[in-house]
Amino acid sequence: MKQLPLKILPQLTDYPERFKKLYYHLYSNSSASRAETIISDLSKLLLVALSSQTQTIEPFISGMATANELLIPLLIKRFPKIVADNDKFAMDNASLRAGLLAINDLDLHSAPAHLLGDAFQALMGPRLRGDKGQFFTPKSVVRAMVEITAPGANAKVVDPACGTSGFLSETAFFWKNKKIKPGYLIGIDKDADLSLLSSALLEIVSPEKYRIYNQNSLDIKRLETECLFEADVVLTNPPFGAKIAIKENSILQQFALGHIWIFSKGKWIPTNDLRGSQDPQILFIELCIRLLKPGGKLAIVLPEGVFGNTNSGYIWDYIRSQGTIEALIDCPRTTFQPSTDTKTNILFFEKHQSNTIKRGLESTFVAVALNCGHDRRGKVHKNNDFECISREWWEGKKGKRSNGGCDVHFWNRCQITNPYYLVPRYYDKTTEKLLTQEAAPLHGKLISFSEMLDKGWITIRKGHEVGADAYGTGDIPFVRTSDIANFEISIDPTKSISQEVYEKYAVEQNLKSGDILMVVDGRYRIGRCAILNEFNYQCVVQSHLRIISVSSETPIESIELLYLLNLPSVQREIRSLVFIQSTLGALGKRIKEIKLPLPAKNDQWRATLSRFSQVIYERAKLLQMLKAFDSYEVEL
Template identity: 35%
Template sequence: MSTDEKSLEQVLWDSANVMRQTMGAADYMNYALGLIFYKHLSDKTLEAAANALVDAGEVEAQDVATEEARQGVYKKYYDAEEFHEDLLETMNMDYEIKPDFTFAALMDSIRKQTFQLENLNQAFRDIEQSNPDLLGHLFDDVDLYSTKLGSTPQKRNDMIAQVMTALAPLNLDSHSGDVLGDAYEYLIGTFASDMGQKAGEFYTPQSVSQLLTHIVTWGQEAKKGFSAYDPACGAGGFLVATVKYWNQQNVEFTKNNLYGVDKDGYLTRLAKVHLACMGQSTKTIQCSDSLVWDENVLGKKDSQYDVVLTNPPFGVNIQAGTPETLSKFDLAYKYKKMKDGSSIKTDNINESVAPQVVFMEQCVKLVKAGGKIGIVVPESMISNKKYSYVVEFILKQCYIRVIIGMPDELFKTSGKGGTHTKTCLLVLEKKKFEDNKDYKIFMAEAKWCGHDSRGREIPKDDIPDILDKYFKFLKKEKFDDSNLGFVLNKNQIVNNVLAPRSYVFGIQNNKDLEKTHTMITIGQLINEKVLEVKTGNEVGKLAYGTGSIPFVRTSDISNWEIKSDPKHLLNEEIYKSLATKQDVQEGDILMVKDGSYLIGTCAMITKHDTKIVYQSHLYKIRVAKNNKLKLQVQIEHL
C-alpha cells in the first residue's frame, strides 16, 4: 500500500485513532461518515469540472491528472466570469461547492497551517443550501463546535485538521463498492462493542440487502414509475441496494420513487446522506413512526408501492407501539388456538406483541396487490407455535415465493457487537384475491455468510450459490437439491412451520431412502400411538441448589447424553412431588423442543439418569407398550 493512497479500512482506522481518545464510537462515526461524504462530494466536483473542461477542449487530460491540478483548474475557470456559468451548466451537478471550500482546498490550508474550522462549516452550509431538497440538514450530526473535539477553539481546529489529514489518502474513485455503506459497515463491525445496543439494532449487512433486493426487484426493470419502500429504513441499506441494482441493469431509477421511514433521526439523516451519494432525492426519506403513520407527513398508505424491502426491529424488549397504534393491526391482538389447529382473533390487544409481527402486517398493507415484499425476520416468527397465527396471516394474504434461512453469525458485527439471533429472509407476493391453491416455494438454508461469529471476513459464503440456484428455479432449469436450494410445495408445510432447516434434511436424504424405506414422521408415530410424548416442568430459581437431584435443562443435553455435572440441583421433596408425573425410565429420550441453537438435541436416559427432574423445554419420548408396529426398547448393559 502506498503512502499516498490507502484502503478505506486503513483510513477509517487512522481517523478513528485520532478521535477515539476524546469521544465515544457513535460520535466519531458521525464525524468520519460526514467528512467522507464531504470528500466524496468534493472529489466528484473536481472530477466533473475536469471532464467538462477536457471535453470542451479548454485543457488536456494530462493537465488534470492529479488532484492538485484538478483543484487549480476548477478554481481558475470557476472564478473566471466568462466561463463560470457554462462550466456549472456543463458539470450538471445536483449541488455546488465553491473552489475555496473543496476538501482539496482545505487540505492545502491544513498543510500551510492556515486552516480555520469556520471554512469547513461554511462548506457544509453551502452544500446544504445549494440543494435543500437533496442535501438539507445532512451535516447536522457533524458538530464542529462540540467540546468533544477539544476544550478550546484551537484544539477543535487541530482535531478536525488531524481527522481530515487521516482521510486525505482515501481514493474514492478506486473504491469499487458503496463507499458510505462500506464505511458504515466497517465502523459498526470494528467498534460495535463500544457503541452499545444501537449498532446491533439497526445494522443490515450489505450482502443481505443486495440478495433480497436482487430477488424482489428482478424482472421489474422496465416497469414505469416503479416504487420501493422501507418502513424501517435505518441507514438506507435496502434503498441504496435498489439503486445499485438498477444501475447494474443500466436503468435509471426515478429519483422521487424511493421511500424510507425511520423513527431514529440520526439514522434518517444517514440514509439521506447515503442516497445523496447515489444522486437520489432525499425528499421521500422521513423521520417518523411508520406504524403510527401520520398521513400529514407520510401521505396515503394502503397498496401504494411496487415493492417493500425491510429489516424491521425485533426483540422482546422493544415496544411495538401504544394500545391506540396497535389497535389498527389484526396481528397485534391476542389469538386463541382452536381444536382444528387454526387461530382466531380475540378482542384483546396484545400490548407486548413483538414489533416484527406488526411490521409484517404493515408491509402487507403498504404493497400493491401483486407486489413483492422482502423482509428479514427472526426464524422463531415463522417456526414457533406461539406465532402460528402470523404464518396463517401470511399464507392467507400472500404467496410465499422464497424463504432463506441465514446462519447465526449474520448479525454479528464483532466479538461483542451484534446478535446471534437466527433469522430468515422472506420474499412474499401479495395476493390479488384470496385463494388456497398449491404452489412451489424456493427454500435454502445458508451455513456461511462471508464472516464468522466475531464479524471477521472469511472466504466461505453461501449467498452467491443460493442466488444462482434461485434463478435456475425461476428459469425452470435443473439443479441438485441441497441446503443451498430446494423446492417445497405450499401444501407440504407442516404445522405452520416455514423455517427451511425444518425441511432441508428430508429433502437431502429422502430421495435415496425412499427407494428402500417407507418414510414416516415422528408426528405420525405419535398420532398412531407408537410413541408417547410428554413435556417437563419448571421449578423456579428458588429451588436451585437446595439438594442433590439434577434439574435437567436444555444446556445439560449434549451428544445423546445428559451432562454428568448439571448446574442446578433440587431437593428430595421437589423430586417426589414430580416423580410420578414425569415418570422417567431407562430407555426414554429427552429432546430439546424449542430455542434457536439446541432444538432437536437429544439424550438417551440410562439407568443412572432416572432420578432427575427435566424442564418444560424438553420432550420426553417413549416407545409405547403394545404398539401396532410391535416396536420395543432393547437395552444392553456393558
C-alpha cells in the first residue's frame, strides 16, 4: 500500500479548497475508494480536530498508536451522543495521519462557521450516491427555503431526512446573521455515515444546540419516544423515487397515506386497506405535518409528479385537511443536475388545528424560478432566481411592492382552479403578463388554440410509431422529436422507412406543405416547431409530435402561426402547460390552452413576416439543392 507523506497540503486559508485537495488525495492514495468511507472517516477526523486535545493525539501523529486505539476512545468520551462504542476508522493509519495533519492546524473554533460548513457541504454533497433517492440540495434552494420560513427565536427546527445537515446549518447561519436567539436543531437520517457527518458539521456551527438521530424517520412509533414533535419549522428534501418504495406493512400502517384512498362524490376518502407500497416522499409529507405543532411551518422539496398526477389527488386532500398551502415555488429543471434530471417543486405549508378540508376555489402564492445558480453540468453562474424570490417574499410581507432589487417580480397570488393539479408554473400570472406585453406591439388580442379549434381555423392530430423494425428499410423520412430544431426538420437517414410503411400511415396523417409539427412529449424540446414544405412533406411523423394544419378560413397563414408559436412569451406559455413526470414532460390536452397574439395586418407585421418567410423558404430550397451533392456513404 502506498504510504502518504504527513504534509500533503499547502497552508490554504481557502477552506473549500483545503477540504477538496484533502478529499482527492485520500481518494487517490488511501486504502479507501468509496466516497462514503472517506466521508465517514473525515467526519471523525473533524471531530478529533474540534476536541482540541493536542497532547492526547500526539502519540497517533508520531506513529506510536493507531487511530482505533487512541482516537476512537477520545471521540467516545468527548462526543458520546455522536460516536458509538463500536465505531471504527476504515482507512489506513498513514492516510488518517495525513488527513488529521491537514486540518488540525485550522482554527475550527474561531473560523467563521458558515465557511467550514459550506466547505464540507460543497465537497461532500455532490458525492453522495443517488441510488437511495438522496440528492444534495443546492445551496440556493436551501437558503431560500430557510429565509422564507424564517425560523424565529428559540424555534425548534427539524429535518427528518437531514443528509449533510444543509437545512439545519443554514438555519444556524440565518439566526446568526439576523441576530436572532438560536433555537434547537434536530436532524434524523437512517444513514450512519451521513448522521456522523451532520453531527460533525453542526458541532461547528451550532455546538450544544443540536441533536442528530441515526434512525428510520418513517418509524413514527420510535420517534414518539424522542422530543421530535411539536416543531416550529420542518425543512426537508426527502428521498424520492419508485425504486425505493416503502413496502413494510409495519411502516405503512402508521400513515394515513400508507392506506388506499378512493375518489367518491368529488373527494378522496381513506379506506382501512393498506397499499402494497408507497413512495417515500409521500410518507414524508405526512410525517413532516405530524412533526409540526399547530401553526408550525413546513417547506419541502418534492418531485413534480406529486403536484400533477391524477392519482395523487388524495395527497392534496390530506394536506388541506391538516392546514393551508401557503406558497409554491416552481424549480428549474437544472436544480438537481447533474446528479438527477428529476423535476422538482417546493411546497410551503402552515399547520392548523382543524381537520376540515377546504372546498371551492383556493388561492396561494406562486413563484417560478428559471435559474438556480448553475447549469445542467453543475457549472456555477450568476443567475440565481432563488435569491430574488426569498428577498421579494419578505418585501411583500412588509407591505412593499418591491421586487427585491431584481429585474422582474416573481410572486403572484393565484387562484388554484383545479384542486388536484398544483404545478406552480401553470398558475403563474407572469406568463399572462408577458403574453399581453408581447401582443401590444403587434396590436393584437390573445386567442387560444381551443378557440381556434372551435372556429375551425386549425386542426390538431397525433403522429404514429412505426416500430424499430421499420428503421432503415427505405428512403422516406420518419420524423422524430430529435429532428426538430431551428424551425426545420433534420432528417436522420438511418431512421428512414420504406414506401410500404409510409403508405400505411399516409392517409391518416395527411401531411402537406404548410403543416406545422410541434414537439409535445420528451425532455427538452417540448414546444419546438417546424414547418413542412414542398420538399419534405412526404414523411411519417412520430407520436410525440402534433400535426397542426391551418384551414383556408383562418385569418393567419401557416408561416404566421409558426412565427407566433416561437415568440418568447408563447414558448414560456407552453412551458407553463407542460407536466413533468419524473424526467419526461408532456403537454397533453393542455395544448388547447396555448394562447398567442393574433396580430393586426399592418405594414410592420407584413415586413417582419416577409423577412421570416423568405429565410425559411430560401433555407429549405438550399437544403434541397445540397442533396444533389450527396455522395455514396460507406458503412463502417
